[in-house]
Amino acid sequence: MSPDWAKSFQDVPRSHFLPDVMWPHDMTTGLCVAVDKRQDPQAWQRYADSDDPVVTQWDDGAHDGHEPGKVFSSSSSMPSLVFSMLADLDVKPGQRVLEIGTGTGWNAALLAHRLGAGSIVTVEVDGAVAARAREALERFGLPVEVVHGDGFLGYGAGAQRAPYDRVIATCGLRKVPFAWVEQSSAGGVILVPWGTCYGPGEATARLVVAEDRRSASGPFTRPVGFMRMRSQRFVRPRHDEYVPAGAEETADTSFTTLREAELLGTGGFDVIGFALGLRVPGVAHTVDREREGRRAVWFYGRSDRSWAVVVFRAGREEAKVYQSGPRRLWDEVEAARRWWVEQERPSFNRFGLTVDADGGRAWLDSPDNPV
Template identity: 85%
Template sequence: MTTSDEQAGRPTREELGRLLLNEGSVAPDWAGAYQDVPRSRFLPDVMWPHDMTTGRNVTVDKGQDPQAWQRYADSDAPIVTQWDEGAHDGNEPGKVFSSSWSMPSLVFSMLADLDVRPGQRVLEIGAGTGWNAALLAHRLGAGNVVTVEVDRAVAAGAQESLNRFGLPVEVVHGDGFLGYPERAPYDRLIAICGLRRIPFAWVEQSSPQGVILVPWGTYYGPGEATARLVVAEDRRSASGPFSRPVAFMRMRSQRFVWPRHDAHVPAGAMDAADTSFTTMAEAQLRGTGPFDVTGFALGLRVPDVAHTVDRERDGRRAVWFYGLSDTSWAVVVFRDGRKEAKVYQSGPRRLWDEVEAAHRWWVEQKRPGFDRFGLTVDSDGERAWLDSPDNPVGRHVVSG
């Protein structure tokens, strides 16, 4: 349990609001919503903020320490509000968080990207606590906003909070992947969960020139970015650039299930694998952290592959790659003090060759950032592009 003393250095809600306004996270036209719709009115009495200094979730109970609870509620920190899809019991953090609320700086940055106008109708995918829907309703009116939530208990809680606050947005318990055709068309659609596939139903349920704002990434790694897609006049596609790196819980129907290691790399597979060496440094491959563009760019170029990094052991770090459509695999082993790393790979595809080629391509393009990449969605799926929809990133597959 944290104490109010530990929270003493955090800015007040008013101070945070001024800070976010000055740095541009809160656009001037959203300042009124920030002031009038506090996040604290939409949070449970027991919550688990993510402590940015320790990297851990802490338990905060309003009944035991109301000052600490209020400080966290008013802070620029993400907050977990449900563990283990509601099966979690007790005040200690559970195993897997299944509902949370993002940092206010990110919430308002995405709302600025959404660019709502008076009279517009908005569909939100993922109600969460109901706070984002309330902010939208404050600008547009409750009747112009509808939000879809897959978790029945979370949906009920959001509806209760919205009604109690006086902004009775319609909360639909259902699968947001299907959208909500009953209230279509929508001028704006915003998803507050991460996706790896964007349903064409969202395009079909949007108005011409409508905006779809969605966190999207590949299965290569956890990295994702918000794509701001503008719907074509004929509503047969939507296209637009990425804006910023983000980190969201994935839509439940798109949660990633890691392939079994032994299904790809059975006993004796390392001895039979093809071997080579690479001069690519570990830092070149991994970038600077989870919000670095490197992994995002590689994922656009290398399809149907996931990768993970082993824990360091005596100066040795192994980065594994697994094919998601077959049993291809690769591993590159970095060792302290060595200029080359050994590579093992096997299967129908040469996954390390693909990753290395994708990295060369990214460097040749002058290491583009998130904002140079974009996405087009139509009935055939998604296509990533660089600088223009006419310049698709394309898929690079090397067969064995």
């Protein structure tokens, strides 16, 4: 940890902002188990001090009890990730910061410890989450302004603190709103977890606002995984709407020598899925569980009913492909992977993003080289 943040992390413990009942998330198994401070204070403190992400709300607050809910909807990120993003944000004394996604309030508290509570505005879409964070911040002596509202709009109208020198989002986005650029100062930094609809893969984009404040651009820094902004949540395609009974019998078939690992990579933070999402727009994919040496990977067109599936089987040199619809989705995916290899398998930090009033555009190595 760099010296400029060490004292803040020492003086502002995450434990102060966590609820009595929480669900530490095991990154290896994907499982969450409830820990109750009143029943097992030592275990609760151990997880509070760990480098594990902790789920603090399920199902937008509709969940009750100790058993995990269906979808986690608010959390406290891994401290190592919190530090890495704050380091990328690179705040300076006297700067004003807008945070999108208050969560527990811990991230806002760390910023307030460095810059002063009056320099931070944080926006939270969930009223109950915002109220708990506001109370925790005030109880800790860092009365940051917590706004209950839609962070996609930023917080500029009537706010005396805009333009902001830094904007940081703690939720995943598929579209960065131009309002954040408009509410930033020239040379300001916008740090946002960003990805495509291809899958859950995301990376933090560090965008620097242009002098004319008409755009912001910069490279991706590292792979991350965040809950998505509620207005941009991924809706999983309904398989039966794309592939009704008997559809595979009439689909076009072919074979590929591409291996499963060459398509999927080695884990959730592998760059291959991120790169494919950039090259194959408007396509979502899902990966079936392996069953008896067989795994199917499905692709669904978001603007039509095109679909494709590649079926990998253990011990076989070729995998069978089925595809149907106006788009040849597997052909597009295979071509995208060839492009990635031809570009010498670029990692996250060779890709970048530019945002302006017309939307967002990803690029490789330079804004002049769109993906």
